[in-house]
Structure formats: structure tokens, C-alpha cells
Amino acid sequence: MSTHPHKEIIDAWTADTSIEFEESVRLSDGSNLWIAIDLESVIKRPHDTFRIKPKMRSVTVDGVKYEWPEPMHVAPLCDTTVYFTSLLAVITDAWLDVQQDNKRLELRLCHATKEGAEAHRRALIAVSGGEL
Helix, strand or coil, X not given: CCCCCCHHHHHHHHHCCCCCEEEXXXXXXXXXXXXXXXXXXXXXXXXXCEEXXXXXXXXXXXXXXXXXXXXXXXXXXXCCXXXXXXXXXXXXXXXXXXXXXXXXXXXXXXXXXHHHHHHHHHHHHHHCCCCC
């Protein structure tokens, strides 16, 4: 019997039923959007792309709340597209498992989505007292 392709995230839910899932949906402009999905869909649709919804981090600066998904804390597979948070811009690059990649991971500046990295960048600028 073969293993379910989403076994890892199903097992994670078994260990923590508060986990939520998201599905990758391709938009007409070619970008992806992550939308909420239930466990039953994850189980019944083995060929679709799902992920565990990232936990959110937040900070309030001058009465404005900034939220961003928790940065990656585990290195992805080589050649996976990763979005690095920088104060100047979001950097899109392939994970090569080189020293610079691992330092960014250690500093919690790596995100699975461009939107997450951009939200993190905005929060860092706000905390620093800068303006966009």
C-alpha cells in the first residue's frame, strides 16, 4: 500500500487538531493564492497542493498592527523558490543550501510566499521608524 502524498500534514493535524490547512490556487496572472481548506479535502484530493497554514506573528507600532506569517525555520529542498525579507525589497531566489541561505534562515528572514515576506518587510520598517 502506498503512502498518502499528504501524510506529513495529515500526521501533523493528528498531533495538533488546531492546525489549519491552505490550498494553492493558480490565478489568471500566473501567481498563486493560498486559501483555507478543510482536512477532508486534503485527504480526498491527493494530487492537489496543500500546506499547513503558517502561524502568524504581529507587532503594533504607533497603534497600527502589522501581521506576517511566521518565517520558515526548516530548510526547504534545494531549488525550492524562497522569498527573503530585506528592508529594501523582497528577494526571490532558489534555495541552494549555501551559507547565505542558512544565515537568512537562522535570522528568520525566509518565507514560502512573496506576500509573507513583504508583510514581514513592512513590519520591520515600521518597527525601525521608517516609512514605505
